[in-house]
Amino acid sequence: MPEMTLVEALNLALARAMEDDPSVVVLGEDVGLNGGVFRATVGLEKRFGSERVLDTPLAELLISGLCVGMAAQGLKPVGEIQFMGFVYPCLDQLVNHASRMRNRTQGRLTCPMVLRTPHGAGIRAPEHHSESTEAMLAHIPGLRVVMPSSPESAYGLLLAAIRDPDPVVFLEPTRLYRAAKGEVEDNGEALPLDHAFVLRDGRDITMISWGAALKETAAAADALSAEGVLAEVVDLATLKPYDEETVLSSVAKTGRCLIVHEAARTGGFGAEIAATVAEHGLTSLLAPVTRVTGYDTIVPMARLEQHYMPSVDRIVTAARKLCQFG
Amino acid sequence: MASKRANQELPVIARFDVRHRNYLAPDGSINRPLPAFASDARLLVALYRSMMLLRLFDRKAVALQRTGRLGTYAVSLGQEAVSVGIASAMQEEDVLLPSYRDNGALIWRGVKLEEILLFWGGDERGNHFSGPVHDFPFCVPVGSQAPHAAGVAYAFKLRNEPRVAVCLFGDGATSKGDVYEAMNFAGVHRLPVVFVATNNQWAISVPLRLQTACETLAQKAVAAGFTGEQVDGNDVLAMRAAAEEAITAARDGKGPRFIEAVTYRLGDHTTSDDALRYRSTDEVQARWKEEPIARLRSYLVGQKLWSKADEEQLAAECNERVEAAVERYLATAPRPPETMFDHLYANLPEAYAAQRHELAGERDA
Numbered sequence: 001m002p003e004m005t006l007v008e009a010l011n012l013a014l015a016r017a018m019e020d021d022p023s024v025v026v027l028g029e030d031v032g033l034n035g036g037v038f039r040a041t042v043g044l045e046k047r048f049g050s051e052r053v054l055d056t057p058l059a060e061l062l063i064s065g066l067c068v069g070m071a072a073q074g075l076k077p078v079g080e081i082q083f084m085g086f087v088y089p090c091l092d093q094l095v096n097h098a099s100r101m102r103n104r105t106q107g108r109l110t111c112p113m114v115l116r117t118p119h120g121a122g123i124r125a126p127e128h129h130s131e132s133t134e135a136m137l138a139h140i141p142g143l144r145v146v147m148p149s150s151p152e153s154a155y156g157l158l159l160a161a162i163r164d165p166d167p168v169v170f171l172e173p174t175r176l177y178r179a180a181k182g183e184v185e186d187n188g189e190a191l192p193l194d195h196a197f198v199l200r201d202g203r204d205i206t207m208i209s210w211g212a213a214l215k216e217t218a219a220a221a222d223a224l225s226a227e228g229v230l231a232e233v234v235d236l237a238t239l240k241p242y243d244e245e246t247v248l249s250s251v252a253k254t255g256r257c258l259i260v261h262e263a264a265r266t267g268g269f270g271a272e273i274a275a276t277v278a279e280h281g282l283t284s285l286l287a288p289v290t291r292v293t294g295y296d297t298i299v300p301m302a303r304l305e306q307h308y309m310p311s312v313d314r315i316v317t318a319a320r321k322l323c324q325f326g
Numbered sequence: 327m328a329s330k331r332a333n334q335e336l337p338v339i340a341r342f343d344v345r346h347r348n349y350l351a352p353d354g355s356i357n358r359p360l361p362a363f364a365s366d367a368r369l370l371v372a373l374y375r376s377m378m379l380l381r382l383f384d385r386k387a388v389a390l391q392r393t394g395r396l397g398t399y400a401v402s403l404g405q406e407a408v409s410v411g412i413a414s415a416m417q418e419e420d421v422l423l424p425s426y427r428d429n430g431a432l433i434w435r436g437v438k439l440e441e442i443l444l445f446w447g448g449d450e451r452g453n454h455f456s457g458p459v460h461d462f463p464f465c466v467p468v469g470s471q472a473p474h475a476a477g478v479a480y481a482f483k484l485r486n487e488p489r490v491a492v493c494l495f496g497d498g499a500t501s502k503g504d505v506y507e508a509m510n511f512a513g514v515h516r517l518p519v520v521f522v523a524t525n526n527q528w529a530i531s532v533p534l535r536l537q538t539a540c541e542t543l544a545q546k547a548v549a550a551g552f553t554g555e556q557v558d559g560n561d562v563l564a565m566r567a568a569a570e571e572a573i574t575a576a577r578d579g580k581g582p583r584f585i586e587a588v589t590y591r592l593g594d595h596t597t598s599d600d601a602l603r604y605r606s607t608d609e610v611q612a613r614w615k616e617e618p619i620a621r622l623r624s625y626l627v628g629q630k631l632w633s634k635a636d637e638e639q640l641a642a643e644c645n646e647r648v649e650a651a652v653e654r655y656l657a658t659a660p661r662p663p664e665t666m667f668d669h670l671y672a673n674l675p676e677a678y679a680a681q682r683h684e685l686a687g688e689r690d691a
Contacts, residue, residue: 069477
């Protein structure tokens with residue numbers, strides 16, 4: 001199997017989806033000749049033509065609104081928003097239309113669209129390029145929110161998102177675009193949505209994360225194993241709807257639950273997981289459910305962003321505390 | 327003075343015209359030669375009947391709302407010619423993207439009266455049109471359906487289908503970026519879409535002069551690179567003619583068009599509004615002289631195409647049709663509560679199955 005970066009795996013999945021299904025259309029700013037600002041769509045315009053790979057005007061609301069109209073007419077639009085900081089004009093379309101088209105027409109019209117956008121900090125980008133506001137999106141009924149964490153999952157989950165009959169927001173871990181490398185076979189096989197993946201088996205503590213923060217979480221698990229603590233690492237992958245069963249059964253096994261996310265703590269998706277564990281897994285807990293997250297601040301610009309994101313040290317320290325509890 | 331002269335020497339590089347279309351004067355007399363379809367007496371009568379049906383339906387809907395049997399409702403009073411005229415020029419396979427005051431267009435296209443009542447009565451099943459199955463449901467967030475229209479038209483163009491998307495919104499919507507973004511994109515790709523702004527002078531309580539400094543709304547199309555026309559929205563012949571021309575051009579690959587339909591909202595914004603708070607009875611009374619139904623009736627009567635007996639028969643027919651629809655609406659029981667989960671996703675995710683059971687009481691049973 002060829003080794004590739006996460007962004008190359010996304011490109012491969014897009015090409016595969018477009019090859020397999022003529023109704024798949026890619027649209028966004030600079031996605032055509034330029035191949036997208038992160039090169040996720042490179043080569044697609046040449047291969048599939050500018051009618052199916054279209055450079056839109058610079059208007060994010062438009063991109064999401066076009067997706068809704070196209071999807072209701074049977075196309076499978078894959079829209080790209082260049083950075084998560086620019087996704088907010090799309091919220092009206094996501095909340096009022098994409099997520100509820102099926103429901104408000106009782107299944108007469110549907111909205112099988114994907115909205116891709118980079119997620120998170122860590123690439124020393126300018127202001128407004130480093131947000132991680134996934135919890136906001138995961139709060140919207142009728143949407144799916146999906147986040148890969150490796151080239152392999154990027155390929156399989158993006159294919160799944162495009163094939164899904166409902167709208168999916170696909171959040172791509174920006175700092176893993178090129179940093180994450182792995183073997184990906186272009187076999188057209190999708191990974192399941194609404195499914196969490198156990199990346200590493202353990203018995204002492206469950207560490208749940210998603211997207212780029214899994215990198216530090218996995219490194220923390222390595223460090224902990226040197227101390228004899230075996231951490232189970234769960235990649236949530238789909239935040240909405242999320243796989244409670246995998247989380248609860250892991251916590252039932254380990255008795256300890258540590259949630260790691262880059263987003264600000266208050267109202268972050270970790271709170272949802274903590275609530276689920278409190279409601280359905282309390283009796284298996286040996287220690288309080290704990291979160292290691294970004295702070296409740298504006299995500300700082302380049303000079304301080306490393307201090308904002310959960311570090312391996314913070315994760316290890318929190319995990320040790322849980323294991324020593326009581 | 328020197329700089330003024332210098333400015334006069336700068337060349338004009340672009341000029342734009344906005345035309346106004348009108349055939350019938352408020353008294354039903356003819357201002358200019360009528361379009362070809364006006365010789366089709368059956369069509370003219372059909373337009374008249376449809377506007378009357380809408381007015382009587384609205385009256386009944388308000389009565390239902392006032393007696394607690396319908397939710398908030400938006401009447402089309404005074405602007406019936408816009409939605410009826412536009413819809414009458416569409417083909418069945420075209421797609422309509424209506425705003426919440428476009429009942430007339432939906433009814434013309436085959437949406438059942440009881441479906442419209444169901445929607446305003448608070449039941450999503452009202453949007454499950456049995457008629458034009460690809461038409462969009464009422465758009466409530468103002469103007470946010472304009473990008474959908476561009477997306478729909480893009481799909482038509484990509485698939486090489488001779489179909490047109492027709493998007494209706496109000497004067498207030500033209501102040502939103504949504505509408506401009508959609509029109510701009512439609513212009514770039516010469517999409518088969520017709521945008522129609524029903525300029526009824528009021529966005530709830532905000533008058534047009536606080537909405538825009540433009541002389542016309544039609545000129546907003548200029549910024550998107552295509553033609554905008556202003557039409558007398560109280561003249562159904564003008565509406566039909568403008569729509570026919572625009573829709574045909576769009577279907578023939580000549581790109582998008584914009585129609586500003588100038589009319590007046592004679593009624594309140596909705597049943598929850600009291601227009602006397604912000605406009606005078608005198609203003610409204612004056613506008614009644616221009617309303618579209620009396621205007622077409624005068625013309626038809628003058629042409630001996632319509633009589634008092636026809637009028638009485640039509641009123642009886644409309645009332646019967648409306649009453650039958652109301653009966654079916656009122657006889658439609660609410661859905662079981664747990665069905666609110668049934669069209670959330672194609673397949674209800676496992677994560678929400680328990681909530682559905684909870685609502686259905688199946689867990690306790």
